[in-house]
Amino acid sequence: MSVDTIRSVRLSSVVLPLPTAISDAKVLTGRQKPMTEVVLLFAEITSAQGLEGVGFSYSKRAGGPAQYAYAKEVAGLLVGEDPADIPRLYERLLWAGASVGRSGLATQALAALDIALWDLKAKRADLPLAKLIGAHRDSVRTYNTSGGFLSAPLEEVRENAARSLEAGIGGIKIKVGHPDAAVDRARVEAVRETIGEDTPLMVDANQQWDRPAALRMGRWLEQFDLVWIEEPLDAYDVEGHRQLADALDTPIATGEMLASVAEHVRLIDARACDILQPDAPRVGGITQFLKLATLADHAGLQLAPHFAMEIHLHLAAAYPREPWVEHFDWLDPLFEERLETREGRMLVPDRPGLGITLSERCRALTADSVLLGG
Known part of the structure; x- marks a missing residue:
């Protein structure tokens, strides 16, 4: 195939309401309000040869409009460029706004563009993205999170867990970090009883324990043979996480809130x-x-990417060590396709690129859109 060029970039800000307000430990400790919507930044990059790549970034609570505004400032730099030169294009976009930093909101805005370029590249090769990168497997172990929030009554959490397992999802993660530790204990005991001793179980404290509380709860949780304890401490407390990882047999998982390599x-x-x-x-x-x-x-670390399974399934499939991918159904209304789960694993789709097509519902939820180039 001959050298292609980028003809246009369409950016869209999409506001996806959640069916019910969601609360984790950050809400119960008074640090955040319940989550009622997800704001997404979509990038659709069209090439002169007529191919299109789709990528997205997102914000939970504040920040979505700012991501969109930042992307509008820099995305025009892609027009006329060869879409295959992704590392070079990323550097160009990065330095266009480097005065406001090379992490956080700025690079999250660039992420939608970068992901769209990779989607386009895989489509040019007529390969699923995992195959373009180099897959180690055609399916990835998967666990459900969206059914285990603290805002859901315990009986609902148990029902959600059972339903997820029946749908072919392999593990269950529930939220902890409640200000009353007794609530956490009751929920963990109940869910473990519901799913049985052999089903993988994870817990997520969403950064709401201090070091003593994390150690106390971590020691108590050892009896449940958890796959991991997630975000037991503030995301930037590296030393605290190191101490906890050394002290406990249960693996410690973290990293989702960090915004740079x-x-x-x-x-x-x-x-x-x-x-x-x-x-x-x-x-x-x-x-x-x-x-x-x-x-x-x-x-030698294990990998379990956070959220956005439509993207992370491909990236997890390309990781050398057996990973996990997080099953969240929140974004389902935005895409025509559905990812398949079977026997505890999520199957990598055989469609080119990410294998996603924006739905009419996604178009209807678009709050603003701009076309650059064309």
Whole structure:
């Protein structure tokens, strides 16, 4: 195929309401309000040869409009460029706004563009993205999170867990970190009883314990043979995570809130976790995620990417060590396709690229859109 060029970039801000307000420990400790919507930034990149790549980033609670505004400032730099040169294009976009930093909101805005470029590249090769990168497997172990929030009554959590397992999902994660530790204990005991001793179970404290509480709860949780304890401490408490990982037999997982490769490197170098949980839209896209995955593998860490299963399924499939991918059904209304789960695993689709097509519902939820080039 001859050299192609980018003809246009369409950016869209999409506001997806959630069916019910969601609360985790951050809400119960008064740090955040319940989550009622997810704001997404979509990038659709069209080439002169008529191919299109789709990527997205997102914000839970504040920040979505800012991501969209930032992307509008820099995305025009892609028009006329060769879409195959992804690392070079990423650097160009990064330095266009480097005065406001190379992590956080700025690079999260770039992530949608970067992911769209990778989707386009895989479509040019007529390959699923996992195959373009180099897959180690055609399916990935999967666990459900969306059914285990603290805002859901315990009986509902138990019903959600049973329903997820019946749907072919392999593990269950529930939220903990309630201000009353007795509530956490009751919920963990009840869910373990519901799913049985052999079903993988994880818990997620969403950064709401201090070091003594995390150690106390971690020791109590040892009896349940958890796959991991997630975000027991503040995301930036590297030393606290290292101490906890050393003290407990249960693996420690963290990383989803970090917004750059450099921030993850601190965790890796300190051996502060057993399982790394990067989020491609948060660290700047697939280009940055792949750099981080190489470092994590070199350090011998397990991988369990956060959220956005439509993207992370492909990236997890390309990780050398057997990973996990998080099953969240929140974004289902935005896409025509559905990811398949079977016997505890999520199957990598055989469609080219990410294998996603934006739905009419997604178009209807678009709050604003702009076309650059064309």
